[in-house]
Amino acid sequence: GDSVTQMEGPVTLSEEAFLTINCTYTATGYPSLFWYVQYPGEGLQLLLKATKADDKGSNKGFEATYRKETTSFHLEKGSVQVSDSAVYFCALSVRVDTGNQFYFGTGTSLTVIP
Amino acid sequence: KAGVTQTPRYLIKTRGQQVTLSCSPISGHRSVSWYQQTPGQGLQFLFEYFSETQRNKGNFPGRFSGRQFSNSRSEMNVSTLELGDSALYLCASSFSGIDTQYFGPGTRLTVL
Numbered sequence: 001g002d003s004v005t006q007m008e009g010p011v012t013l014s015e016e017a018f019l020t021i022n023c024t025y026t027a028t029g030y031p032s033l034f035w036y037v038q039y040p041g042e043g044l045q046l047l048l049k050a051t052k053a054d055d056k057g058s059n060k061g062f063e064a065t066y067r068k069e070t071t072s073f074h075l076e077k078g079s080v081q082v083s084d085s086a087v088y089f090c091a092l093s094v095r096v097d098t099g100n101q102f103y104f105g106t107g108t109s110l111t112v113i114p
Numbered sequence: 115k116a117g118v119t120q121t122p123r124y125l126i127k128t129r130g131q132q133v134t135l136s137c138s139p140i141s142g143h144r145s146v147s148w149y150q151q152t153p154g155q156g157l158q159f160l161f162e163y164f165s166e167t168q169r170n171k172g173n174f175p176g177r178f179s180g181r182q183f184s185n186s187r188s189e190m191n192v193s194t195l196e197l198g199d200s201a202l203y204l205c206a207s208s209f210s211g212i213d214t215q216y217f218g219p220g221t222r223l224t225v226l
Contacts, residue, residue, distance in 0.1 A: 034214070043118070043204055043217035044157075089157065098169045102147070102215060104157040 002027045006090045006105035013080055013112050021075040021108045023064075023090035031092040033057075033066050033073040038087045038107070047075075047088070080112045116141065118207050118218035126224045132193040135221045139186050139207030145169075146188040147215060148180060151202040160203075163188050164210075192223075200225045 007022040025031065032051045036044040048057030053068035062077045073090060090105040119138045127133050139146050147170075148160040159172035163182035180190045186207075192199055202222050206215035 036217070041219075043120075043219045044206075046214055046216065049214060096170065099145070099162065099164060099210075100213075101170060102159065104149075106156040 002031070002092065002094050002101070002103050004090050004092050004103050004105040006088075006108055008106075008108070009087075010109040010111060013110070015082055015112055015114050016079045017112075019075070019077040019080045019084070019110070021088055021090075021110070023073045023075065023105060025071050025073065025090075025092050027071075027092055027094050029094055031094045033064070034091040034093070035062070035064055035073070035075050036089040036091060036104075038089065040086075044089060080110070082112045082114055085110055085112050118205060118216055120203075120205050120218040120221050122221060123219065124222045124224075126226065127195050128226050129195055129197060131195050132191065133195060133223060135190045135192075135203055135205075135223075137188045137190070137205030137207075137218060139188070139205075140216055143207035143209050143216075144186055145208045145210060146182055146186065147206045147208075148188070148190050149204045149206065150174075151204055151220070152200075157204070160190070195225045197225050199223065 003026045034049045035047040037047045038044045048059040050057040050066035056065045064075045087107045087109045089107045093100045121136045145164045147162040150158045162170040166182045177193045182188045202220045204220045205218045208215045
């Protein structure tokens with residue numbers, strides 16, 4: 001079935017370090033791909049998305065490219081800040097008969113230390 | 115535009131009780147989805163409502179139910195609460211259900 005697999009956390013980085021959070025997916029058809037971020041005590045916020053192969057989503061210095069050949073959507077940021085500390089979720093959306101079905105990864109906790 | 119709102123933010127109940135959670139979607143959004151988030155299981159899809167009809171359903175027991183009103187507001191009900199129902203319940207809305215979901219802050223349910 002359709003699913004998302006993302007790297008296990010937690011991840012701890014120093015400020016200004018490079019960030020990669022891996023995400024791979026399994027889906028029939030042509031899914032849309034998303035990264036959401038969850039700050040402590042809050043709901044999920046959309047960080048970026050890509051709706052077709054080779055699309056690059058970007059926001060707040062974060063980027064991810066929809067790679068159909070490797071079924072991946074890895075999240076990257078060149079220089080992380082303390083304020084980026086949060087849990088990051090990779091997700092996909094696929095069409096089903098009755099609409100769209102969303103699948104989320106298990107989340108990767110990121111802590112950035114000064 | 116106001117975001118997705120959920121009430122109440124926190125709830126404490128005891129086993130065997132029932133609970134109702136409320137979600138108001140972004141204005142104009144017709145699709146509302148509910149998720150259960152726990153440390154062990156992550157985000158699990160409960161169900162989706164669109165135009166007052168349940169359109170998709172996850173793999174949860176019948177104790178979990180929901181409904182949607184004509185103004186797109188949605189409620190979720192859990193009957194005969196169990197300790198394992200303790201979780202953060204998230205509501206997400208989208209315009210049609212086939213595009214980006216926008217999440218509310220969640221309701222933290224604790225079952226004692």
